[in-house]
Amino acid sequence: MxxxxxxxxxxxxxxxxxxxxxxxxxxxxxxxxxxxxxxxxxxxxxxxxxxxxxxxxxxxxxxxxxxxxxxxxxxxxxxxxxxxxxxxxxxxxxxxxxxxxxxxxxxxxxxxxxxxxxxxxxxxxxxxxxxxxxxxxxxxxxxxxxxxxxxxxxxxxxxxxxxxxxxxxxxxxxxxxxxxxxxVTRTMGIALTSCTPPAKGSPLFEIGDDEIEVGVGIHGEPGRRRAKLTTADEMTDELLDAVVNDLPYVAGDRVALMINGLGGTPISELYILYGHAHERLTELGITVGRSYVGEYCTSLDMAGASLTLVRLDDEIEALLEAPAEIAARIF
Amino acid sequence: MxxxxxxxxxxxxxxxxxxxxxxxxxxxxxxxxxxxxxxxxxxxxxxxxxxxxxxxxxxxxxxxxxxxxxxxxxxxxxxxxxxxxxxxxxxxxxxxxxxxxxxxxxxxxxxxxxxxxxxxxxxxxxxxxxxxxxxxxxxxxxxxxxxxxxxxxxxxxxxxxxxxxxxxxxxxxxxxxxxxxxxVTRTMGIALTSCTPPAKGSPLFEIGDDEIEVGVGIHGEPGRRRAKLTTADEMTDELLDAVVNDLPYVAGDRVALMINGLGGTPISELYILYGHAHERLTELGITVGRSYVGEYCTSLDMAGASLTLVRLDDEIEALLEAPAEIAARIF
Known part of the structure; x- marks a missing residue:
């Protein structure tokens, strides 16, 4: 560890x-x-x-x-x-x-x-x-x-x-x-690696060098399937399709799009996922009104990411825009 | 990779x-x-x-x-x-x-x-x-x-x-x-792991399971020494002593303290380093006037952290406090 x-x-x-x-x-x-x-x-x-x-x-x-x-x-x-x-x-x-x-x-x-x-x-x-x-x-x-x-x-x-x-x-x-x-909020995540709780000192679950866990939980719970590592775009598509089809989000909707890092994935990679998800949503006629890219809810040092959509209306958007001050900040 | x-x-x-x-x-x-x-x-x-x-x-x-x-x-x-x-x-x-x-x-x-x-x-x-x-x-x-x-x-x-x-x-x-x-700004970092450039596909340098690189560069350059992994407090002490003694920062100084994650270290660990560094500075008679904990300058997916001090005066503090709006943000 x-x-x-x-x-x-x-x-x-x-x-x-x-x-x-x-x-x-x-x-x-x-x-x-x-x-x-x-x-x-x-x-x-x-x-x-x-x-x-x-x-x-x-x-x-x-x-x-x-x-x-x-x-x-x-x-x-x-x-x-x-x-x-x-x-x-x-x-x-x-x-x-x-x-x-x-x-x-x-x-x-x-x-x-x-x-x-x-x-x-x-x-x-x-x-x-x-x-x-x-x-x-x-x-x-x-x-x-x-x-x-x-x-x-x-x-x-x-x-x-x-x-x-x-x-x-x-x-x-x-x-x-x-x-x-x-x-109106839906999320799904993918793990590329396991994570290591400090008191355990070893990875919480086993995952092969070429494997990913699609739909992983934030405590390493199993998701929908164990799959082979593929491209960023294909992994984004799988997350986006699962989330979009669940509510479902439809053409004409305005949404907040969050790409959340699970702890061990650099923000550079999160923006690659974000860019593809944004373009796919645009193709579907869904407007991205607000964007969130970074770490919001992690799983220790797990490499991976989750995708969240929120269907916006004027009330929700105004509340998301309102000022707030928390420890997690840049300045 | x-x-x-x-x-x-x-x-x-x-x-x-x-x-x-x-x-x-x-x-x-x-x-x-x-x-x-x-x-x-x-x-x-x-x-x-x-x-x-x-x-x-x-x-x-x-x-x-x-x-x-x-x-x-x-x-x-x-x-x-x-x-x-x-x-x-x-x-x-x-x-x-x-x-x-x-x-x-x-x-x-x-x-x-x-x-x-x-x-x-x-x-x-x-x-x-x-x-x-x-x-x-x-x-x-x-x-x-x-x-x-x-x-x-x-x-x-x-x-x-x-x-x-x-x-x-x-x-x-x-x-x-x-x-x-x-x-008036000084920094030093410690790497717990290497990092993997996407085009290389494998770790940039070798480091043992029980080793750290003290004074690592943000491209994996060697630092001062290869050492054995030790406690968070001891690693913080080594970074803090190197930084404090360099300028040097002295009793009566007011500083900004930054604990910067190198890409693969969760923010929970960064706050453990921060807490100890803050207490050590207080013992030295140095006042922490502004705090920065998170990722500011990373090295891809490297697990590790750096510690930065800035000696503040009224002019610098006012400029650091001024509003700014960048892509790296929470809201």
């Missing part, structure tokens, strides 16, 4: 400490519950938005906390759901009179932790609702999931509800917006 | 096409000279800033074109200097009555191309100056360099002169600012 790591058990806490040190004016790290939160949350004027998940998907979600996005992220260890009591304590800590929205990618372990935390917080009098994200079209049911998995498309749900919360929307309105964005 | 690639010869042009398609309102791709430029450049009110280099270092420099940064980037093939005539044509295309500033990382091939292009453009009546960046403290002279290499610290030079140009500074003023930023 060739990684920058000290004690694998301290991988997540050390990362969280780094995030807080790099953002001293805006973020706080609370070691007791392993959470990153906005320094100015909870606000009486704003619903608090919390997302949790296993770690290893950064920048999701500990680096997407900040104005116009999450109020807090509540990470578990690498590829493990956060402990229920940490989610509960985070919910109490962030409780706003306007309420709390919990965002959860659809994995059984995460659902359990968040559903129990919601129940306990509600019993304490917190106005809390939960929204599940399930944008991955690759498979129905999976190693850790009943139904579809939540993957990189969660970025658009976070961004939209985060912008609406900042503008003062109430909890029911945020649930409406989040469900709407999830309902 | 497991990459998203079609024809390796089209790797750079296909990437550039993708960048332009993702930024239709702000950027143009000019295939004839393999360049990415701002759609609104040249402007009579602004010195044009051009940076060229080999490709494979993205987001540098083709994804750092835009308002407040570069007017154009003029890339060569992967790890190859841009052809002199392309630099010359780019300079002519971007010629503003206020002049043209060429930014060049200090590699012999790049220097040759840019110095000849400057000479030819000047003969055509273009007011053009060139600024060399040489922030890498690892070694004096190297495989492709006389003197020190230019690496991730070039981001700060681009950002500062880009902001000043946007505010209307003249060419001499930009040269003064760029030289000043370069003079």
């Amino acid at each position: 060739k990684k920058f790591v000290n004690d694998p058990k301290q991988y997540v806490p050390e990362m969280l400490k780094g995030i807080a040190l790099a953002n001293p004016d805006t973020l706080k790290y609370v070691p007791a519950y392993n959470l990153i939160m906005r320094s100015d949350s909870p606000s009486p004027d704003r619903v608090s938005i919390i997302q949790g998940s296993g770690s290893g998907h950064e920048p999701a979600h500990v680096m997407t906390v900040g104005r116009g996005m999450l109020d807090a992220a509540c990470p578990g260890d690498v590829f493990s759901a956060p402990p229920m009591d940490y989610v509960y304590e985070t919910t109490k800590l962030l409780a706003s009179p306007k309420g709390v929205l919990l965002l959860v990618n659809n994995y059984t372990g995460d659902r359990m932790a968040f559903e129990m935390a919601q129940e306990l917080s509600a019993a304490d009098g917190v106005n809390v609702k939960t929204l599940f994200i399930d944008d991955d079209v690759a498979v129905q049911d999976s190693t850790y999931t009943v139904g579809r998995r939540g993957v990189a498309g969660n970025f658009f749900v976070m961004k939209a509800v985060g912008a609406a919360a900042e503008q003062g929307a109430d909890l029911d309105e945020l649930v409406r917006i989040g469900e709407k964005v999830d309902s | 497991k990459k998203f690639v079609n024809d390796p010869k089209q790797y750079v042009p296909e990437m550039l096409k993708g960048i332009a398609l993702a930024n239709p309102d702000t950027l143009k791709y000019v295939p004839a000279y393999n360049l990415i430029m701002r759609s609104d450049s040249p402007s009579p009110d602004r010195v044009s800033i051009i940076q060229g280099s080999g490709s494979g270092h993205e987001p540098a420099h083709v994804m750092t074109v835009g308002r407040g940064m570069l007017d154009a980037a003029c890339p060569g093939d992967v790890f190859s200097a841009p052809p002199m005539d392309y630099v010359y044509e780019t300079t002519k295309l971007l010629a503003s009555p206020k002049g043209v500033l060429l930014l060049v990382n200090n590699y012999t091939g790049d220097r040759m191309a840019f110095e000849m292009a400057q000479e030819l453009s000047a003969a055509d009546g273009v007011n053009v100056k060139t600024l060399f960046i040489d922030d890498d403290v690892a070694v004096q002279d190297s495989t492709y360099t006389v003197g020190r290499r230019g690496v991730a610290g070039n981001f700060f030079v681009m950002k500062a002169v880009g902001a000043a140009a946007e505010q209307g500074a003249d060419l001499d003023e930009l040269v003064r600012i760029g030289e000043k930023v370069d003079s």
Whole structure:
């Protein structure tokens, strides 16, 4: 294992400490519950938005906390759901009179932790609702999931509800917006390599030098098929066809197109995928209105990429355009 | 080789096409000279800033074109200097009555191309100056360099002169600012793995499963020593000590701290390095005023990282804070 790591058990806490040190004016790290939160949350004027998940998907979600996005992220260890009591304590800590929205990618372990935390917080009098994200079209049911998995498309749900919360929307309105964005968002990914969790120290799954996993999950779950490595264009076509035909997206639609790197793929390659996907969509009569190329939801050091489409309307596009400030940034 | 690639010869042009398609309102791709430029450049009110280099270092420099940064980037093939005539044509295309500033990382091939292009453009009546960046403290002279290499610290030079140009500074003023930023910027990197150029199809150099290259160059050039893989903290200490002692940075200084990923290292690991470096600087009485964690200047899919410090003063900090809009972004 060739990684920058000290004690694998301290991988997540050390990362969280780094995030807080790099953002001293805006973020706080609370070691007791392993959470990153906005320094100015909870606000009486704003619903608090919390997302949790296993770690290893950064920048999701500990680096997407900040104005116009999450109020807090509540990470578990690498590829493990956060402990229920940490989610509960985070919910109490962030409780706003306007309420709390919990965002959860659809994995059984995460659902359990968040559903129990919601129940306990509600019993304490917190106005809390939960929204599940399930944008991955690759498979129905999976190693850790009943139904579809939540993957990189969660970025658009976070961004939209985060912008609406900042503008003062109430909890029911945020649930409406989040469900709407999830309902028009679809993703599929391809892995070129496996990934290595720090505590395991060896690759999570085996894959041949000439093989790819089409429809891979972000924890290395199997996808639709194991295939032979082929050209960038052919791999893009397979992702795009699966995503387009699922909703389906049709001629006349205006979409956001995201090419998300899974952690080990350089951004130069992501732009090659992006260019071909953009041209194919244009041929289909689908207009790319907004573009996202980079790392949004990764799988440690996995080489690979996912393609996400979001069908835009004026409401969604305005929320995606709204300003936001998070740890994951260039400047 | 497991990459998203079609024809390796089209790797750079296909990437550039993708960048332009993702930024239709702000950027143009000019295939004839393999360049990415701002759609609104040249402007009579602004010195044009051009940076060229080999490709494979993205987001540098083709994804750092835009308002407040570069007017154009003029890339060569992967790890190859841009052809002199392309630099010359780019300079002519971007010629503003206020002049043209060429930014060049200090590699012999790049220097040759840019110095000849400057000479030819000047003969055509273009007011053009060139600024060399040489922030890498690892070694004096190297495989492709006389003197020190230019690496991730070039981001700060681009950002500062880009902001000043946007505010209307003249060419001499930009040269003064760029030289000043370069003079207070120092970087060193560590490679955990090699990298694979698409046209070569195999790793650029050999490195053992338990080895690291301390002071590696961004084209895989040897650094100070081949060492055994150790902890994240020990590797951070080695980078930090080399950088701090070079300028030197001393108690009372205020700095920008950048942890730059070399392409294959997940951002979670970069924050582990960042946290330790920040704490060590605090112990030394050096204040971290601005933080940069992510990919700025990469080496294809190399696992590794570099650490950069910039000594801040009010002028530099204001230029680093100024707004900018480039392809490399989250939103």
